[in-house]
Amino acid sequence: MSTDSARTSTGAAPAAPTPGKLSPEVRRIAVVVVTGAVASLLDSTIVNIALNDLTHELHTGLDTVQWVVTAYMLALASVIPVTGWAARRVGARRLYLASIVLFTVASVACGFAQTSGQLIALRALQGIGGGLTLPVGQMILARKAGPQNMARVMSIVGIPMVLTPVVGPTIGGLLLDGPGWRWIFFVNVPIGLIAVLLGLRLLPREPAENAGPLDVTGLVAISLGMIGLTYGLAELGNQGKFTTAVVVALAAGLALTAAFVLHALRIKQPRRPLLDLHLYRDKAFAAACVATFALGGALYGGMILMPLYYQAVRHEDAVTTGLLLGPSGFGAAAAMWLAGRTAERIGGGLTAIIGGAVNIVSTLPFVLIGPHTSYVALCLALVVRGFGIGMSMMPAMTAAYRVLGRNKINDATPQLSILQRVGGSMGTAIIVVVLQNSLADSDGTPAGLSDSFGAAFGWVLVVTLVALLATAVLAAIERPVFAAQRAQKRQAAAEQATTGKA
Structure with a gap:
């Protein structure tokens, strides 16, 4: 048996649903997964805008308050690798619900924290729940949908992954300007409660597997x-x-x-x-991982620059800055709707190439940004950039799942999650270093400051080019697998039509 045919048989769904449509069960699971993901991912960005307020409210320095963000990130990073084993050991449904409950309870406790030490410790607890939520939700959804419908499923999962880095600062700014900093944690409570109630009702009960010793x-x-x-x-x-x-x-x-x-x-x-590293022998999975890593760096590295530009160069407040970042969310939302359908027609790898090309074109205006660049032009560029990120991030993951097949999902999901988050952290760190060094060398005038931001966006452009090259490799490898699965779909549809007529 050839490699391609082996992949196709491995990835075939046991019962092919109607081509191009998700079953009612998969749609219900998607609602639960997206709801839980919104809470955990929103908290990754919503707190960033509150650091200055927290220094005053908790009577401490910025170097201490920074740990409110860092503790969450560290806990989240440490727990992701164990999700595959834990999901097999206790059952994915049970683990998912437990992670949402932990996250929600920790959010309430964060809102009542009285000292910086209490808040940092509770944020670490919150990070454990948040780190488990999205990977386990993806496992449940991907296993139920199967590779035949992976494109649309991943476009649904991608909605919170792409939108929350954009809307998080906006919501954070509005809450700080209104009820106060404690509500950046209390806002998670209704979302968490809804996710738990929906999960109890809609998630399928699956028996625990033999996970073996940890x-x-x-x-x-x-x-x-x-x-x-x-x-x-x-x-x-x-x-x-x-x-x-x-x-x-x-x-x-x-x-x-x-x-x-x-x-x-x-x-x-x-x-x-704990993690099956032999998956990297599959060139498509390896290429998808490189693309996911680079796209994480481009997304988060780029998103940290625009708020700083609006505040440092254009002297906007937090609420206005958040609202000015909103347009990229519109582009991402449109891409999420289109990405799944496009990936079904031409494959996830080729769809990601289109998204990557859009990313490059839409990043160029920011490389040329000036002290008086039109807000309308910037908003339009953000819309297009959001569209490009949405058209590339999830289709790349879709292609990886398609070539691996259903039985590798538990091993693949944590690794893709780790790479996306490490890529985001690395991209953010490098871009900030470039920006700070450039700002130090500038003359301090608005023109000099904007040139520094343009130089930092030049590095974002380089990272985006790396992602585009990786998706090109991915598309070339995925193409025969995608063609074989499309042929299977057409054959299954023809057999269903023949059976119906008979």
Whole structure:
């Protein structure tokens, strides 16, 4: 059997639904997953805009309050690697509901925190719940939908992944200007309660699988490695230079991650590694991972620049800045609707190439940004850039799932989630360092400041080009697999039509 035919048979859904349509069960699961994802992903960005207020309200310095963000990121990074094993061990439905409950309870506690120490500790607890929510939800949805409908499913899952980095600062600014900082945590409560109630009613009950013993050595190595890398990158972004703490954290993170890779590749059956790194032997999955990593860097690296530009160069307040960022959400929303349908017709890899090309074109105006660039022009560019991100991020993941098949979802999902988040952290850190160095060399005039932002966007453009090259490789590998699955779909539809007539 050839490689392509093996992939096709592995990825075939056991019962093909109506081509191009999602079953009612899959639609119900999608509602639950999106609701839970909105809460956890929104909190990744909504708090950033409140740091200045928190320093005054909690009577502490910015260096301490920064840990409110960092603690969440560290906890989130440390827990993602264990999601595949935990989902098999206790059942994906049970784990998903538990993660939402933990996140919601921690959100309430964060809202009542009285000191910075309390808030930082509770944010770490919140990060554990948030880190489990999206990967486990993706596992449930992807397994039920199967590769035949993966394009539309992933476009639905992508809605909160693309929109929340955009709307988070807007909502945060409105809450700070209104009821106060505690409501940036209380706002999660109704969303979490709705997600739990919907999950209890709509998520399918699945028996726990034989997960085998937990790979404790691998868990310690990769979790500490992710913490080291995440902390080092966060501090690099905060400090704008390679301090001793940054170098030690990054070196320890890389060493521990390398140790995990060696450990995972040496494990022999019947033992099972925490993450199956043999998936990278599949060139399509490897290309999808590179694309996901680079797109995460381009998305989050670019999104951190525009709020700073509006505030530092154009002297806008937090609420106005948040509203000016909103247009990219419209573009992303349109892309989410179109991406799934386009990926069904031409494949996820080719769809991601189109999105990547749009990303490059829409980033060019920001490279040329000036101190008096029209707000209308910037908003239009943000709409197009949001569209490009939406057309590339989820289709790349769709192609990865399609070539791997249903039985690899539990192993693939945590790795794609890790790469997206590390890519976002690395992209943010590098872009901030470039910006700070450029600002230090500028003359401090509005023109000089805007030139510094243009230089930083030049690096965003480079990262976007890397993502485009990776999606080109992905499209070339996916093409024969996609063609075979399309042929299967047509044959299944013809057989259903023949059976109906008979």
